[in-house]
Amino acid sequence: MADPSSYRPKPGQIPDSPGVYKFRDEHRRVIYVGKAKSLRQRLANYFQDLSGLHPRTRTMVTTAASVEWTVVATEVEALQLEYSWIKEFDPRFNVKYRDDKSYPYLAVTLNEEFPRVQVMRGAKKKGVRYFGPYGHAWAIRETVDLMLRVFPVRTCSAGVFKNAARTGRPCLLGYIGKCSAPCVGRVTPEEHRELADDFCDFMAGRTGTYIRRLEKDMMAAAEEMEYERAARLRDDVEALKRAMEKSAVVLADATDADLIAVAEDELEAAVQIFHVRGGRVRGQRGWVTDKVENVDTSGLVEHALQQLYGEESGDAVPKEVLVPALPEDPAAVSQWLADRRGSQVSLRIPQRGDKKDLMVTVQRNAQQALGLHKTKRASDLTTRSRALEEIAGALDLDTAPLRIECFDISHLQGDDVVASMVVFEDGLARKGEYRRFQIKGFEGQDDVRSMHEVISRRFRRYLQEKERTGEWEETPAATGPVPAPGPADGTAPAADESREDDGRPKRFAYPPQLLVVDGGQPQVAAAKRALDELGIDDIAVCGLAKRLEEVWLPDDDDPVVLPRSSEGLYLLQRIRDEAHRFAITYQRAKRAKRIRASPLDAVPGLGDTRKQALIKHFGSVKKLRQATIEEICEVPGIGRRTAESVAVALAAAAPAAPAVNTATGEIMEEDDGGSTR
Numbered sequence: 001m002a003d004p005s006s007y008r009p010k011p012g013q014i015p016d017s018p019g020v021y022k023f024r025d026e027h028r029r030v031i032y033v034g035k036a037k038s039l040r041q042r043l044a045n046y047f048q049d050l051s052g053l054h055p056r057t058r059t060m061v062t063t064a065a066s067v068e069w070t071v072v073a074t075e076v077e078a079l080q081l082e083y084s085w086i087k088e089f090d091p092r093f094n095v096k097y098r099d100d101k102s103y104p105y106l107a108v109t110l111n112e113e114f115p116r117v118q119v120m121r122g123a124k125k126k127g128v129r130y131f132g133p134y135g136h137a138w139a140i141r142e143t144v145d146l147m148l149r150v151f152p153v154r155t156c157s158a159g160v161f162k163n164a165a166r167t168g169r170p171c172l173l174g175y176i177g178k179c180s181a182p183c184v185g186r187v188t189p190e191e192h193r194e195l196a197d198d199f200c201d202f203m204a205g206r207t208g209t210y211i212r213r214l215e216k217d218m219m220a221a222a223e224e225m226e227y228e229r230a231a232r233l234r235d236d237v238e239a240l241k242r243a244m245e246k247s248a249v250v251l252a253d254a255t256d257a258d259l260i261a262v263a264e265d266e267l268e269a270a271v272q273i274f275h276v277r278g279g280r281v282r283g284q285r286g287w288v289t290d291k292v293e294n295v296d297t298s299g300l301v302e303h304a305l306q307q308l309y310g311e312e313s314g315d316a317v318p319k320e321v322l323v324p325a326l327p328e329d330p331a332a333v334s335q336w337l338a339d340r341r342g343s344q345v346s347l348r349i350p351q352r353g354d355k356k357d358l359m360v361t362v363q364r365n366a367q368q369a370l371g372l373h374k375t376k377r378a379s380d381l382t383t384r385s386r387a388l389e390e391i392a393g394a395l396d397l398d399t400a401p402l403r404i405e406c407f408d409i410s411h412l413q414g415d416d417v418v419a420s421m422v423v424f425e426d427g428l429a430r431k432g433e434y435r436r437f438q439i440k441g442f443e444g445q446d447d448v449r450s451m452h453e454v455i456s457r458r459f460r461r462y463l464q465e466k467e468r469t470g471e472w473e474e475t476p477a478a479t480g481p482v483p484a485p486g487p488a489d490g491t492a493p494a495a496d497e498s499r500e501d502d503g504r505p506k507r508f509a510y511p512p513q514l515l516v517v518d519g520g521q522p523q524v525a526a527a528k529r530a531l532d533e534l535g536i537d538d539i540a541v542c543g544l545a546k547r548l549e550e551v552w553l554p555d556d557d558d559p560v561v562l563p564r565s566s567e568g569l570y571l572l573q574r575i576r577d578e579a580h581r582f583a584i585t586y587q588r589a590k591r592a593k594r595i596r597a598s599p600l601d602a603v604p605g606l607g608d609t610r611k612q613a614l615i616k617h618f619g620s621v622k623k624l625r626q627a628t629i630e631e632i633c634e635v636p637g638i639g640r641r642t643a644e645s646v647a648v649a650l651a652a653a654a655p656a657a658p659a660v661n662t663a664t665g666e667i668m669e670e671d672d673g674g675s676t677r
Contacts, residue, residue: 004061016040019071020081023064030089035078054294060093075332083306103133115196132283148178150236151199257320263366270370302327317341384427390568401514406575408518410583416590419454420583448522455530520545528554602649625650
């Protein structure tokens with residue numbers, strides 16, 4: 001525990017201007033980021049008598065070992081810099097809202113020649129327009145299915161689209177009128193993009209225009225006695241109305257607004273957001289966070305605004321943002337929101353009418369979310385604690401293993417050998433600390449040797465980090481020379497060691513209390529031998545064998561058998577299964593990449609576009625191999641030098657003799673991809 005007076009800046013050293021400050025711990029990791037109108041006044045509050053500080057603030061300043069600051073010109077710049085640093089450094093004492101799930105969005109890929117409507121999750125992509133988020137993916141699909149009658153926009157994947165274009169036959173949706181079939185030229189790219197724009201306008205809330213237009217066309221068709229067309233337009237109108245009915249009108253004046261409500265207690269806070277577009281609730285989402293810093297409702301609202309709009313721009317930021325309490329500096333936050341939207345944004349507390357009534361509903365949702373989270377967390381915490389205690393008892397550990405790392409090896413008949421490392425803390429997965437390894441020390445299938453290599457590499461990195469931070473004053477003699485880290489060892493690249501003061505947590509900085517391997521006695525022995533060679537004797541090792549779910553310990557001839565109803569066994573199984581899933585996903589990705597390899601990959605400077613142009617021009621790799629250099633030069637974008645390189649590469653990759661089916665005696669010819677059949 002550090003004394004704040006030991007790193008307190010000298011009087012007059014802190015400027016009296018807006019800025020952002022960082023507290024760092026003894027290992028130079030950033031533990032807290034804040035902003036202030038006056039850095040001098042704000043930082044002075046942290047260096048008063050410890051007894052006068054809030055317990056959370058007192059914990060932070062005694063954990064810190066130094067403080068730094070950056071002066072900015074305006075409070076808006078301070079707000080933006082604070083958000084950037086919180087996102088970059090992930091400080092442990094800052095409030096960070098975390099989604100309990102990945103919300104699905106309805107997305108329109110306007111960055112493609114033929115825009116596609118689909119369900120998307122995860123980070124937003126440039127050039128894609130999003131609507132939502134929605135509570136369930138099926139709600140999006142029901143809405144899209146109704147709207148495709150009126151806006152028959154493409155919904156198929158790139159593979160299906162290309163296959164339809166190649167064969168000249170559209171998919172089923174094209175035949176039943178729910179796709180305009182741009183793949184076979186039924187509409188031009190301009191006509192299809194106009195359909196996509198109309199779809200986006202309707203989803204954005206401009207619904208009345210289209211319904212009135214369809215009703216007018218329906219009446220005109222009826223007057224001209226085109227009854228089939230009138231009936232079809234009537235069905236289109238009904239489909240749009242059913243799609244609109246799925247989101248009831250909550251604000252009569254067709255408002256575009258986001259309503260944010262906060263429910264909190266001394267330890268936790270829940271935030272609920274309703275996205276209202278065109279007067280209808282188009283999406284809902286929620287976050288829950290631990291109150292690790294001393295923050296009131298206005299501070300929670302400001303953090304929520306930063307997370308909600310920090311990566312957004314344009315119409316994604318609505319004209320109105322309604323909150324239960326204004327941030328500390330509402331003018332600066334409003335200006336920041338306006339800069340992101342590109343026009344004025346109203347940030348206020350609703351006082352009366354429909355908006356206040358809707359805010360009550362949002363607040364009720366926040367209260368229910370906090371109550372549900374507390375109930376679920378209490379149950380989960382009890383179960384996880386019991387599981388960790390059972391593991392500690394079964395393996396004769398001094399304390400419960402709060403951090404567990406599990407390793408698994410995956411390959412396909414000795415090819416593409418890879419390994420995975422997954423991390424669980426307090427019984428919960430820490431996916432940000434998962435790691436993947438390529439086995440490069442040898443070739444072939446040897447799970448035991450692979451396990452030894454992976455464990456050695458992971459904990460060699462750990463020793464390097466301890467030595468760098470000064471926690472390990474001298475490298476043990478048993479470890480031998482420690483090689484410099486780098487991508488050559490096949491792991492995900494380590495953090496740049498030249499940036500030791502960047503404040504980010506290092507990738508292999510923390511050791512586990514328990515190391516689990518997927519396997520039995522041989523794998524456990526290999527892992528223990530790797531730790532012994534590095535001089536590490538304070539990490540417990542065990543293995544979980546799949547056959548009978550037995551737990552193996554080093555140097556024990558008999559396994560530890562946990563009861564089938566044991567929470568500890570269930571937790572070990574979940575960790576082992578997650579390591580297996582992570583490893584086999586990586587192995588399959590590597591194998592798929594290797595299978596997709598083409599002889600043209602060996603041609604220097606030949607990108608995907610020109611490869612596709614060559615295959616499209618000649619029809620197959622076989623015909624391309626038979627072409628002369630002059631014929632290859634006829635392909636647009638292919639010069640003589642490139643044509644010569646292509647001819648040389650294909651000649652080098654040509655099979656020595658045709659393959660023969662030994663059962664039938666048939667010669668198997670090459671197909672379009674260069675393989676045989």
